Amino acid sequence: MLSPHGGVLQDLLVRDAPIKSELLAEAASLTSIGLTDRQLCDLELILVGGFSPLTGFLNEADYTSVVHKMRLASGEIWTIPITLDVSKDVASGLESGQRIVLRDPRDDLALAILTIDDIYTPNKEVEAKEVFRGDPEHPAIRYLLDTAGDVYIGGSLQAISAPKHYDYTGLRKTPAQLRSEFGNKHWEKVVAFQTRNPMHRAHRELTVRAARDKLANLLIHPVVGLTKPGDIDHHTRVKVYQEIIKKYPNGMAQLALLPLAMRMSGDREAVWHAIIRKNYGATHFIVGRDHAGPGSNSKGVPFYGPYDAQELVERFANELEIEVVPFRMVTYLPDESRYAPIDSIPDGTRTLNISGTELRKRLREGTHIPEWFSYPEVVQILRTAYPPRQTQGFAVYLQGLPNSGVEALGYALQATFNQFSGSRHITLLDVSRIGQESAGFVTAELVRSGAGVLVTDSEEVASEAFLKSVNTQVSKAGSFVLVSVETPRVVCEANDRKGYFKSERKDIETYQVPKEAEIRVDLDSIPINTAIQKIVLYLEEQGFFVF
Known part of the structure; x- marks a missing residue:
């Protein structure tokens, strides 16, 4: 099993009851900030070590280095700015060295105490261009310019408690938990599969092939934090994943959920995803075509090239250590009743496929979805969530x-x-x-x-x-x-x-x-x-x- 990124898993969760009581007592007297949905996801992954080596929100030196060099100021690879953005009004009442408590706005629970390192005003236009390539239609740029606060706060965190979840608690594994489970199962090599969409037979086939090629086990690790606007809700998707996991050979695969707030930043995000999966104990990571890309703008121009993500991850491969497994698209061969990688099929071979657009059309119209494409149990879940x-x-x-x-x-x-x-x-x-x-x-x-x-x-x-x-x-x-x-x-x-x-x-x-x-x-x-x-x-x- 690979070491976490940076060498140490930064698991900040407090397990000592007296220390936690002291932090809670201190939190009661501190200035509070209620977190946004994105900040809640980011905070959770900092606290549990999913964002190792981070131990807090980026200060200005780290932020600047990440934006321009895709590295922390210390030199370690990091591609996405993890920032605590606030309004100018909130920032005006804070100062460097101050300790503030970060709260979950859903239940007002104190989650962590942040010691402010610095308070700085980013150049959002530069961030938009360097991190997301500058197209104003990119969803992350729209969020950055229209929703995110204008001031960033950097500083280290002391955990009080991770955000509470009341759904699928048995599937929400921390990096430490997954690493321990992999060790107990003697899983020496683990291929991680990232997804934010429902899985079908083709996904099952390509992941099984990846595991067999690498003589490894599989971690099906879907995102259940924030994904692309308009994506299928995570409850529907998790029900699909729970059915799909039953279709793998016994002992080959494990399902766990990742509370990540995606930025849909293409190649930079692919590197970020690889780092996160390494922290969770994976040794291999499947990088798909147009990985984490938000598609195309209103003029039909793609935000990212189809293989940009694979190329950038490969560029950092030696330092990341985690091995990239390029996504191999598979298609159905009706005359042979099997799936096969599309690049291995002889010319003239009859193939069948159903696109995402066609699937949504069939769900909307209530028309037939063939069993070769998806399992009946999965289709039923989708029809319940998306009736005709x-x-x-x-x-x-x-x-x-x-x-x-x-x-x-x-x-x-x-x-x-x-x-x-x-x-x-x-x-x-x-x-x-x-x-x-x-x-x-x-x-x-x-x-x-x-x-x-x-x-x-x-x-x-x-x-x-x-x-x-x-x-x-x-x-x-x-x-x-x-x-x-x-x-x-x-x-x-x-x-x-x-x-x-x-x-x-x-x-x-x-x-x-x-x-x-x-x-x-x-x-x-x-x-x-x-x-x-x-x-x-x-x-x-x-x-x-x-x-």
Whole structure:
């Protein structure tokens, strides 16, 4: 088994009860910082040694060296800045040498005490260019510029407790635990497999081949922290992994979960992943095509080259010590009923494959997913989590000026939909009755339960930012459809018995029809029954209703 990166596993967890009590007592009197989801993941991996040799968040010297040289100031390879970012307001009340407590905002528990080494303001544009290659559409750059705090705090940590998890606790192994288990099993060589997606038969085949080629055992080590926005939720994925692990030869493979916050930084991230797996006891690491890449930007240009990750890890191979196993894509040979590496198949051989896009389409439409592609148990898990459109929840937001007919259309649609919606319940939700602050959450939760939701607002005209917020929340649970009711303003004013247009309201005066509406109707030029038919036909075309 390889030594941890830097030579020592930096397991900071306190196991001495009196010391922990002293730290808790001190924490009660210290300034507190509540951590973000990303910071919670980073903190956990620092405390358990997954980020060895780190013992805290990077100070300015280490940060600068990592950004420009992919090394800590001490010279050890490290490719991703692990920073404690805070707002300027928070930073203004802190100073070097001060001790502060880092808390889990979910339960307010004290997790660690940080002794501040320095407080510094990074050049985020440089960080974006050097670490993520500078494309403003890169999700990590958007996070860096739009979400992360403007000031970084560097310093060493004293652990009080790791963040608490209440799911899959038996699979959440620390580096020390996995190393001990590998030793007890006499696993001298371990191939680690990184994934943030569900696994299917091809993944099982390529990992088995990697283990056999290296005469090694397998660590299936999926990320369950933060992954790419839009990825399948970790609960669904873990259920899939639990089924897949049963399909390996007895004693060959082990499943463990990694609470990592991915940055999707391609080649730099691949090196980072290799270091982390080395700390967890792996001797070999599978590096895939476009490993940890976020795909392409809006112009179709990939953020990273397909083999950039493999090349950078190989560049550091001697120092990292962990051996890279290049990902070998496998495909199904129907005439031989087996999988084989695609680069070993003679020209003209018939092959079958299902892309991720095609898989999502089949799940959405409820069409057949063949057993050669994935195990029936796995398909059932995916179908439960992602049912076909005709049983999914959805929200139809009706947007328009007061007196445009939005409310009447909402009532008419509810009556119409409930005639043929089958088991799906159709709810009419008035934003003015629950408030805009709650509307997105309530709508998303109803959609998550499988309901169809018609959303109107009898008092206010929704802003573009509000519509975007509701869309974002609902889209995580189901589908969002925006209907723009574009009855002319002069007609709306003529029917203004409540004085909406006489009150000089900003939401009305500045209103513009939404640009991104899927459906547009003018209830002055077409009868309401025609508008209903237009909306129904659109939803049928999208698969929400089957007649």
